[in-house]
Amino acid sequence: MMSLLFYQFKLGWRSLKQAPLVTGLTLLVLSLGASLLAVNLILLHIMYADPIPEKSEQLFHVSLNTWQSEDPFNEPFHLLTYQDASQILNSAIPDQGMISYRASVYTKNSDSNSDKMHAASVRAFSGDFFAMTMAPFQWGSGWDIHLESQSTPEHVVISDRLNQLLFNGENSLGKSLTIENKSFTIIGILKPWHLKPKFYHVNDGQTYAPTEDIYLPLETALNNDFMPSSMTISLDYWSKMSETRNSNVYFLQSWVQLNDLSQKQAFQDYLDTYSAHLKEQGKHPLSINNQLNDVKAWMAINQVVDSNIQAFTLATFLFLVVCLFNATSLLLVKQTKAQFETSLRRALGVSRRQLYIESVTESFLIGSIAGIIAIFLSYLFLIVASKLLPRMAHIIEYDPSSFFISFCVTLSSSLLIAFYPVYSTYRHSIALQIK
Numbered sequence: 001m002m003s004l005l006f007y008q009f010k011l012g013w014r015s016l017k018q019a020p021l022v023t024g025l026t027l028l029v030l031s032l033g034a035s036l037l038a039v040n041l042i043l044l045h046i047m048y049a050d051p052i053p054e055k056s057e058q059l060f061h062v063s064l065n066t067w068q069s070e071d072p073f074n075e076p077f078h079l080l081t082y083q084d085a086s087q088i089l090n091s092a093i094p095d096q097g098m099i100s101y102r103a104s105v106y107t108k109n110s111d112s113n114s115d116k117m118h119a120a121s122v123r124a125f126s127g128d129f130f131a132m133t134m135a136p137f138q139w140g141s142g143w144d145i146h147l148e149s150q151s152t153p154e155h156v157v158i159s160d161r162l163n164q165l166l167f168n169g170e171n172s173l174g175k176s177l178t179i180e181n182k183s184f185t186i187i188g189i190l191k192p193w194h195l196k197p198k199f200y201h202v203n204d205g206q207t208y209a210p211t212e213d214i215y216l217p218l219e220t221a222l223n224n225d226f227m228p229s230s231m232t233i234s235l236d237y238w239s240k241m242s243e244t245r246n247s248n249v250y251f252l253q254s255w256v257q258l259n260d261l262s263q264k265q266a267f268q269d270y271l272d273t274y275s276a277h278l279k280e281q282g283k284h285p286l287s288i289n290n291q292l293n294d295v296k297a298w299m300a301i302n303q304v305v306d307s308n309i310q311a312f313t314l315a316t317f318l319f320l321v322v323c324l325f326n327a328t329s330l331l332l333v334k335q336t337k338a339q340f341e342t343s344l345r346r347a348l349g350v351s352r353r354q355l356y357i358e359s360v361t362e363s364f365l366i367g368s369i370a371g372i373i374a375i376f377l378s379y380l381f382l383i384v385a386s387k388l389l390p391r392m393a394h395i396i397e398y399d400p401s402s403f404f405i406s407f408c409v410t411l412s413s414s415l416l417i418a419f420y421p422v423y424s425t426y427r428h429s430i431a432l433q434i435k
Contacts, residue, residue: 023366026327030370033316033323034410035377039385040313041405042378047305051199052134055257056295059132059199060264062088062254064271065289066278068235076291078203079231079250087274089127093267094256098127101251102201103221104229107214109166110176110183120162120179120213121229124221130157132257133200135211140173140188142215154220157188162213179214182224188215199295200255202302204230258292268292324413367411378406 050056064084065076080088085099101124106117123129130142142157156177163172176183190211197207222241228251235248244251258264271290278284293301 026366027370027373029323029327030366030410030413031373031377033320034370034413035374035381035406036316037313037320038374038378038406038409039381040309040316041409042382043309043385043389044305044313046196047309049196050296051195051197052295054134055132056199058257058259059295060256060258060292061294061298062256062271063291063293064275065286066275066284067250067286068248068284076289077250078253079233080252080254081248081250082245082252085252085254088254088256088271091256091267091270093263093270094258095263096128096132096257097255098125098129098132099218099252099254100125100127100129100200101218101221101228101253102204102206102212102230103226105179105214105226107162107166107177107179110178112166117178118162118165121210122179122214122216122221122226123212124216124218124226126218128257129215132255133195135215136191136193138189138191139171140186142188143217153217154182154184155187155216156184157190157215158186159190159211159213160192161210163189177214180224180226184216197299197304199299201230201253202299202304206230207302207304256292264292320409320413327413364411367413371407371410374406374410 052059061078062080063076063078064080066081066084067077080099089097089099091097103122103124105120105122107120108114108117129135130137135142137157138160140157143155156179158166158172158177160169163169166172166177167175172186172189175186177186178184193211195211198209198211201209222244225241227241230251232249232251234250238244238247238249256267258267268290271292272288275284275288275290279286279288
């Protein structure tokens with residue numbers, strides 16, 4: 001059996017060498033079309049990926065309809081005031097909950113002799129952020145801070161990236177980090193953590209941004225006046241972050257964990273009751289319309305999948321179809337030139353079935369070689385994609401599934417295009433072929 005298979009591959013390889021120009025063009029057309037499609041499929045896979053499959057159906061983004069104007073900015077609004085967020089976080093209905101906002105700061109290793117400060121992103125939060133997002137710790141641990149007390153410790157958790165930058169990747173637990181000229185103690189260091197996408201903040205261009213560098217308590221961020229670096233809308237005048245506690249400033253996002261439908265309905269009723277109570281007090285004029293959207297629904301609402309990538313994927317698929325037509329034409333020319341030899345072989349007793357097997361084997365060889373070429377082309381195209389899409393550069397990676405997609409698309413395309421040339425060549429009788 002193995003000797004017969006080896007013989008078939010030997011015949012296929014000999015056939016490819018007999019027409020090197022046609023073979024080369026076929027390989028180029030197939031690998032180019034398949035690799036372009038494979039790269040776009042990889043990008044779509046990243047965009048459609050479930051960032052937290054273990055609990056994506058239990059985590060819900062909270063949007064409240066408590067905008068204090070008859071002309072709502074958005075209905076319901078995805079941002080919350082401190083008062084509204086506090087009401088959500090203090091509810092006992094969800095298993096877990098969190099509120100947070102993003103800030104930008106400058107930081108350095110407190111023990112460093114250098115005065116150079118490094119730009120860093122901050123996630124200021126209260127609640128169960130680490131547990132809800134399943135943040136992976138390398139050293140130390142986080143904490144769960146709620147709003148019962150505004151006196152919070154000066155503790156921080158840092159990312160692996162910042163730990164590499166400031167502490168050369170060493171265990172920096174207990175060391176000091178200077179943030180905006182104030183010292184903080186490091187109690188946790190995360191492992192490399194890439195959410196695809198960053199579901200807890202898919203607005204403000206943060207969808208594919210890296211997870212933050214520094215994590216600290218919300219109250220600490222407010223007390224130290226760490227200003228938001230994402231959308232903030234205010235109906236009141238304020239100058240310091242501490243003033244947002246009692247002002248109509250919309251800057252916080254909230255997520256809760258609800259494990260079943262009854263729990264979700266109970267929390268929905270809680271939100272509606274709270275909103276109705278505010279309406280009765282004349283604090284907002286809008287209808288009661290609060291929403292709970294799980295991870296996938298929230299990503300769909302915010303159009304996480306780039307429509308340009310979708311359109312380009314369709315274009316590359318059509319391009320592959322054109323490539324297949326061209327490759328089919330090339331193979332048909334090759335089969336036509338070899339028709340006299342094929343006719344003689346049939347006259348000498350080679351069966352049509354045997355010729356079919358040889359042609360399929362030849363197509364398999366073409367597809368395999370083109371697949372290997374497509375793997376390298378896909379790698380190059382992904383590098384180009386990371387340059388053209390810098391916001392996604394840190395999550396575009398050439399993993400084994402990328403190799404598999406490129407190779408399979410090319411191989412299946414090769415076997416597909418072989419059908420018509422083979423059928424067209426071998427469908428006639430021996431006598432007609434010889435004539």
